[in-house]
Amino acid sequence: MNKVIVVCGPTASGKTQFAHLLAKKNNGEIVNADSMQLYKSLPIITSSPSLELKNELLYHLYNFLDINSEYSVAKYAQIAAEKIKEISTRKKLPILVGGSGMYINSLIKGFSYIPDIEPEVRAQVRSLQQSLDSNEFFELLKKTDPVIVNVLNAQDSQRVARAYEVFLQTGKSILYYQKSNTKLLEGFSFRAILLLPDRQFLYSMCNNRLEQMFKKGVVEEVKSLLNEKCNINALAMKSLGVKEIISYLENRISKDEAMEIAKTRTRQYAKRQVTWFKNQLQEKDIIEFSNYEEYEKILTMVSPPGFEPGTT
Template identity: 40%
Template sequence: MDLRSKIILIYGPTASGKSEFAIKLAKKISGEIINADSMQVYKDLKILTSRPLKKDYKNIRHHLYGFQNPNKIFSTGNWLKLANKKIKEIKSRKKVPILVGGTGLYFKALTEGLVDIPLIPLTLRNKIRKIQKKEGQKKFFKKLQKIDPLSASLINPTDTQRSIRAYEVMMFTKKSILEWYKGTKSIYKNKDFHKIIINYPRQMLIKRIQIRTRLMLEMGVIQEVKRFFKLNIAKNKSISKAIGVNEIKEFLKKMENKELLVDKISIKTRQYAKRQMTWARGHMKTWKKINPKQLNNFLKNI
């Protein structure tokens, strides 16, 4: 199997070992890695978001990790422009672009193109933001579920930014934001990609999530989040929604047992992993699924 002429896409649930696999693959086919995880683009919370550490890069170039100011909005469109530029640069060096992450919308934008949604009037946008602020995210999300169950099923209930966006698009265009995505085109052809999903058995993944959460604590994630709080990042910014931020905040207030903190973060992470695989089943039906036992054989047969 010759992958050197392809753009490699590696998707999988959190804690499935995507980064480690991507590095091994990059070493075999002379590749460079591009981040496709919406939380790992930010400068802060590298432990909490499981951003690959530079000491683990294994001399493989990594792109679009830890560069974005958390106070600024960073959209899927912003990521797509940067990713396309990096793909072009990597190919110009006769290297293989390997995109790895767990953000389904990033991969959808890359393979299918970015949606051209009509501009939403500022008056309506402000009105919807006032509604969300007045009612709170929990009640607002229930409203979104009623008017756009399709989008709501794929959005984290605590994700204010994406909830508001889906709501305003539905209200203004009378069409789900996911329906808008169907009418787009990518600058690439399907044959340009080799698409891989790391398909971890659920019970194995649960154990990995628990182990990784404990490792985060050993690496100093509580101190990292303490430093993050001092930056006074707005609560509605995407990075403030990272799994573990609220759990550690609660832990610091109540000084709970650390095992309870591990359990709380692990449960939230498991729920997120489930949503990631729900996305894969709905949007990545043609991707090649590889289970953990097949990963080494895949690398051997390249």
């Protein structure tokens, strides 16, 4: 079977560096599995791979999407699957790297085809969601699609909005479409590596990343987006830190407050990612570490004990 290596884990866990070294050692190429690193206008705030790394080997599906565009899981799965097949045809090892669990699952397990949502419908739903609190919006969904509310909660704003817009667009529950499953990589085997730092060390890594972003010019990056008249409701604008930096640029909070709030949100997001990968990614090799010294040791090993790249 053709083989795919998956390097996954929470934000700031060291996936990029680990995967890069793994690719260099095993004749591999990198395929992005991070929903926000698709966008070309957000290289700093999404911690996209550097030009130096991209000059050393081939990276695919990074920083190419217009900031106002949106990518469904189905669309991502289709283009990523084609890229993986192309890499395999050239006798290279595809290495899928990222923290977007749904993207990764769409390639390993397959995905449910859901019709594209018209921009007008999406704008209507987002406007309505902003005008109501989370519980009120959830009650609205319950009236239109009473079945889906049994698998969602009011605080999961993105999935609630998605369910509501699908019903408005199609007249059917999103569960109707999720019953079907399309698998695009038949004949491929996957080997997943989960990088799992100790919780407190992960939080310190998140904090350090945010501090480095501010030093590298992330405020100017977000300011440029606003100057380009980006759609403030675009999916890309939900990248961690964007909302806080906009608040700073609009003089509603200080720069230090923006950084601290962004740090908190990033840590919360990392915690949710850890939970998802532990529970939803069934077969995986877990690499745990609790400080930079242990992480550096892992990098020198490249292929951790008990892991042979390319095996099933």
